[in-house]
Amino acid sequence: MRHTYKTGIIGNCAFLAHINTNTNVDWLCWPRFDSTFIFGGLLDKKKGGEFSILPAENEEYSSHQYYQENTNILITEITLQSGNSYRITDFAPRFHQHDRYYKPLMFIRKIEAITGSPRLLVKCRPVSDYGNIELHVNRGSNHIQYLGGDENIRLTTNIPISYIFDGQCFVLNEEKYLVMTYGEPLEAPLISTAERFLRETRQYWRTWIKHSSIAGFYQPYVIRAALALKIHQYEDTGAIVAASTTSLPESTGSGRNWDYRYCWMRDTYYVITSLNHIGHFEEMERYFNYITDISFSEEFRYQPLYGITGEKKLTERIMTDLEGYEGNQPVRVGNQAYEHIQNDIYGQVLVSILPLYTDHRFIFDERKDSARWVNYLLSKIERTIDEKDAGIWEFRNMANIHCYTNLFQWAGACAAEKMARTIENDGLLERALKMKARASEHIESCYDAERKVYTTAAGVPFLDASTLQLIIMNYLDPASDRAKNHLAALETELKTPNGLFYRYLHADDFGKPKTTFLICAFWYVEALACVGRLDDAMHEFENLLQFSNHLQLFSEDVAEEDGSQWGNFPQAYSHVGLMNAAYRIATKLDRPVFL
Numbered sequence: 001m002r003h004t005y006k007t008g009i010i011g012n013c014a015f016l017a018h019i020n021t022n023t024n025v026d027w028l029c030w031p032r033f034d035s036t037f038i039f040g041g042l043l044d045k046k047k048g049g050e051f052s053i054l055p056a057e058n059e060e061y062s063s064h065q066y067y068q069e070n071t072n073i074l075i076t077e078i079t080l081q082s083g084n085s086y087r088i089t090d091f092a093p094r095f096h097q098h099d100r101y102y103k104p105l106m107f108i109r110k111i112e113a114i115t116g117s118p119r120l121l122v123k124c125r126p127v128s129d130y131g132n133i134e135l136h137v138n139r140g141s142n143h144i145q146y147l148g149g150d151e152n153i154r155l156t157t158n159i160p161i162s163y164i165f166d167g168q169c170f171v172l173n174e175e176k177y178l179v180m181t182y183g184e185p186l187e188a189p190l191i192s193t194a195e196r197f198l199r200e201t202r203q204y205w206r207t208w209i210k211h212s213s214i215a216g217f218y219q220p221y222v223i224r225a226a227l228a229l230k231i232h233q234y235e236d237t238g239a240i241v242a243a244s245t246t247s248l249p250e251s252t253g254s255g256r257n258w259d260y261r262y263c264w265m266r267d268t269y270y271v272i273t274s275l276n277h278i279g280h281f282e283e284m285e286r287y288f289n290y291i292t293d294i295s296f297s298e299e300f301r302y303q304p305l306y307g308i309t310g311e312k313k314l315t316e317r318i319m320t321d322l323e324g325y326e327g328n329q330p331v332r333v334g335n336q337a338y339e340h341i342q343n344d345i346y347g348q349v350l351v352s353i354l355p356l357y358t359d360h361r362f363i364f365d366e367r368k369d370s371a372r373w374v375n376y377l378l379s380k381i382e383r384t385i386d387e388k389d390a391g392i393w394e395f396r397n398m399a400n401i402h403c404y405t406n407l408f409q410w411a412g413a414c415a416a417e418k419m420a421r422t423i424e425n426d427g428l429l430e431r432a433l434k435m436k437a438r439a440s441e442h443i444e445s446c447y448d449a450e451r452k453v454y455t456t457a458a459g460v461p462f463l464d465a466s467t468l469q470l471i472i473m474n475y476l477d478p479a480s481d482r483a484k485n486h487l488a489a490l491e492t493e494l495k496t497p498n499g500l501f502y503r504y505l506h507a508d509d510f511g512k513p514k515t516t517f518l519i520c521a522f523w524y525v526e527a528l529a530c531v532g533r534l535d536d537a538m539h540e541f542e543n544l545l546q547f548s549n550h551l552q553l554f555s556e557d558v559a560e561e562d563g564s565q566w567g568n569f570p571q572a573y574s575h576v577g578l579m580n581a582a583y584r585i586a587t588k589l590d591r592p593v594f595l
Contacts (some may be wrong), residue, residue: 011231047131238286347412522577
């Protein structure tokens with residue numbers, strides 16, 4: 001049976017929550033994406049707490065979950081065996097107020113009957129310190145306080161407090177509201193405030209989508225991907241996290257369970273490209289400012305990843321007392337990959353700032369210290385270009401001269417060349433051309449002439465899906481036989497019969513991978529479009545859509561044998577891959593296609 005994640009996400013760029021089809025809040029970290037969970041049933045049913053709204057007396061039910069169109073407002077409809085039914089509307093308030101965005105640490109649940117008068121039971125038991133702290137429950141007149149964590153948590157409601165406090169059932173004969181806050185409580189009329197927040201949040205998201213430049217090719221999927229990516233941005237600093245979860249395994253029993261609640265520098269180019277494609281400069285600029293703040297705090301070497309406020313030390317801990325997702329251990333908090341060496345990062349950042357020089361929507365003042373910027377980043381390439389690194393896949397005990405790393409060193413040098421020509425700096429131009437040539441030498445050292453393919457690293461026979469970027473980044477002329485032969489060799493070895501793509505098939509620190517990597521399949525789609533195989537690109541793109549869950553949300557990994565979703569979910573970069581692939585196809589079609 002295919003495994004899919006039965007949750008949807010809500011968020012407001014301050015926090016994210018996962019709502020299960022069974023109405024439970026399976027995951028919510030407060031006050032930040034990388035804080036302890038308040039609800040963590042995703043990783044431990046007992047220690048993770050609970051916030052559910054279920055039929056009384058365990059009556060059997062069916063569930064239907066969907067988003068209000070073009071929003072991050074999630075609807076869960078429950079139909080009971082008796083025929084009664086009810087609807088839960090979950091959202092995180094976000095809208096424009098007082099010349100800024102209002103995005104409180106506030107989670108609102110609205111309950112209304114659809115048919116009949118269902119009897120319900122609301123359970124609310126938040127926890128702290130990854131389930132190690134059971135919060136003390138304090139009863140108020142119209143609210144419940146949960147004390148003992150870093151801040152007070154308050155649940156304000158028009159459901160009789162006794163019913164929640166004592167675990168009693170009640171008949172749903174009018175609309176009910178549950179407003180949970182962290183730190184600052186709700187000090188306003190409950191019903192009118194909740195309804196106003198719902199109305200203004202709905203309007204915010206729909207306006208945001210209307211202001212997006214989304215091409216017509218499979219537009220609903222791109223819209224959902226854009227909405228998902230948007231709430232993975234921690235707006236306070238601009239950082240975009242890989243995922244809101246930790247330790248969802250790449251495959252069952254694999255041990256490949258990682259904490260993804262951080263910002264990876266290696267993904268800078270792809271994220272900024274996707275935001276640029278949909279025309280959202282505000283998010284681009286916030287993310288760029290985050291990268292800038294990190295850049296000028298580092299003297300020599302970037303880390304592969306940072307905390308959402310730029311933290312460097314992300315010490316990895318094993319939470320031995322948590323059972324793990326469906327029993328999969330270990331549960332990790334922190335990520336040891338921050339200690340790794342990944343040298344593609346410098347090129348990623350240089351390519352990402354290139355629009356400052358080529359896109360005239362950016363004003364001159366935003367690039368007035370150009371020579372300093374280019375010199376700073378180019379010097380990092382000069383110091384690392386001949387160095388072995390862990391590569392894009394963060395091998396923990398292997399270092400090589402990786403093809404992908406040098407591709408982005410080459411791309412970064414190309415960007416530096418363009419910037420140097422724009423600002424008429426001959427010294428920088430000469431250095432950029434030298435680094436471009438040196439990176440090209442390293443890339444060519446990875447070429448296997450007999451097999452007509454670029455391997456993962458110099459002197460290594462294995463193939464790697466990341467080298468699809470040789471075509472997408474125009475290192476290889478997409479019309480050339482070399483590009484087409486390279487693509488064909490990768491297809492033969494790494495593509496599965498159902499259209500998925502492995503990153504690689506050789507053993508790494510944890511053995512051979514057991515699941516495919518979804519963003520690689522979207523890279524494959526882009527490469528197909530680049531070499532002129534547009535019909536194949538469209539077919540493969542359409543095929544990949546089946547690997548979403550019921551809400552068009554995608555995981556990081558997909559099992560070849562049955563299409564099961566694995567890995568942290570939803571994975572921001574899988575959605576970035578979808579957005580970029582759809583844009584690539586739409587531009588090649590050069591016509592609106594509404595499917």
